[in-house]
Amino acid sequence: MRFGFSETCLAHDPGPRHPESPDRLRAIKRGLAKRHSVSYEGATPATEADAAAVHDPDYVAEIREFCESGGGDWDPDTTASEETWPAALASAGLAKDATRAAVNGAAGRNTPFALGRPPGHHAVYDDAMGFCFLNNAAVAAQYALDDLGADRVAIFDWDVHHGNGTQDIFYDRGDVFYASIHEDGLYPGTGDADEHGEGDGAGATLNAPFPAGSGDADFCAAFDELLEPAITDFDPDVFLVSAGFDAHRHDPISRMHVTTEGYGLLADRVRTLADATDAALAFILEGGYSLDTLADGIGMVHETFDGREPVGPDDDVSDDVRDLLDGIRASHPAF
Template sequence: MRFGFTDTCLEHDPGPRHPESPDRLRAIKRGLAKRHSVTYEGAAPATADDAVAVHDADYVERIRDFCAEGGGNWDPDTVASEDTWGAALASAGLAKDATRAALAGADGRNTPFSLGRPPGHHAVEDDAMGFCFLNNAAIAAQYAISDLDADRVAIFDWDVHHGNGTQDIFYDRGDVFYASIHEDGLYPGTGDTNETGEGDGAGATLNVPFPAGSGDADYCAGVDELLRPAVTDFDPDVVLVSAGFDAHRHDPISRMHVSTEGYGLLADRMRALADATDAALAFVLEGGYSMDTLADGVGVVHETFDGREPVGPDDEVSDDARSLLDDLLDSHPWL
């Protein structure tokens, strides 16, 4: 894959005991060093104007000033340092560049994956939360529409937490389809099945809140039965994957049972979906807080695009997941 990376993203330091540590990117790079055909590309940082395209201008000014004054606890979980603003712009810039490269034709072994931090999918229009300051995927999606002549963008968020910020930013728009598979009841407590969009965006939001313990077969069924037909009907120009790896069975802050191989299966399905819809495809890093499983998850996604065929799930769709899937098939306005 074509990985986007810049050392600036290491400079955001929320403190020695914070789970969203610079060591996350270091662990990914160590893991990728053992694998074949890894390349890294830098990117220009996003600008304040890029941020204001999806965030409230007053909020952008407040968070920039907060960092310039030394940072601190924006909320109990979301901690900034003096260098956080620069890192947030760098992270969003990597997401923009991955989207640009995908729409310019980078695919197959060159499929872009931006390795930025801080993550972004919890950042709402006018606030930081959940370790996130600027919404990287939202900035990239808006950039695709405003600057790269994309008419429609689909965002699939497989992080274990619901991407409330991305959903909220595009909730009343019909040019961005947002879909999330996440753990029911986990932070931030959003992402219910009845959150489907409003106004021009009615039906353009799809939430699949699986119960704790859901694994590879459940996630694959969610993609096959819900995401694929919905995105195919939406017909996007580009698909962005908000790729968190904290649904892994060994991640310390979730209770899901996705395996490392499961992320390869999801990546393979996204590649097939992009091919079937003739859409560009790019990945944007979100969460993942076990250093080993985060590195392995990114590594198996890379290997999938490098030619390795992932092995199908060895479990069956659980009864609770099947009930949720059937309910969504019956009730979601897009399906």
């Protein structure tokens, strides 16, 4: 894959006990060093205008000034320092660059993956939360629509936490389709199955809130039965993946049972769907807080795009997930 990376993203340090630490990127790079065909490219940082395209301009100015004055605790989970604002712009810039590279033809073994932090999918229109300051995927999607000639963008969020910020920003718009598989009841407590979008965005939001303990077969079934037909019908020009790796069975802050192989299965499905819809495909890093499993998950995605065929799940779809999928298909406007 074509990995985007910036040293600036390492400077954002919310403290020694914070799970979203610079060590996440260091662990990813150590893990990828063991694999072949890995290269890194930098990116131009996003601008305040890029951020204001999806965020309240007053919020953008406020968070910049907060960081420039030394930072502190924005909320109990979200801590900034003076270095956070440049890191947030760099992270959003990496997402923009990955999207531009995909639209310009980077695919297959060169599929772009933006390795930025802080992550973004919890940042709502006018606030930071959940470790996130700027919504990287939203910035990239809006950039594709405004500057890269895209008419429709699909975002698939496989982070274990619901991407409430991404949903919030595009909830009443029909040019961005947002789909999320996440753990039900986990932070931030949003993403119910009946949240479908509103106004022009009615039917353009799809949530699958899974029970704790869901694994590879459950995630694959949700993709096959929900996301694949819905996104095919939406027919995006650009397909972005908000790729968190905290649904892994060994992640410390979730209760899901996805395996490292499971991320290969999801990556393979994403690639197949992007090819089928002729959509430019890019990945954007979100969460993942076990350093080893985060590195292994990204390594598995890389190897899948490098030609490794993932092994199908050993488990069966759980009864609870089967009922959920059937209920979503019966009630969602996309079906």
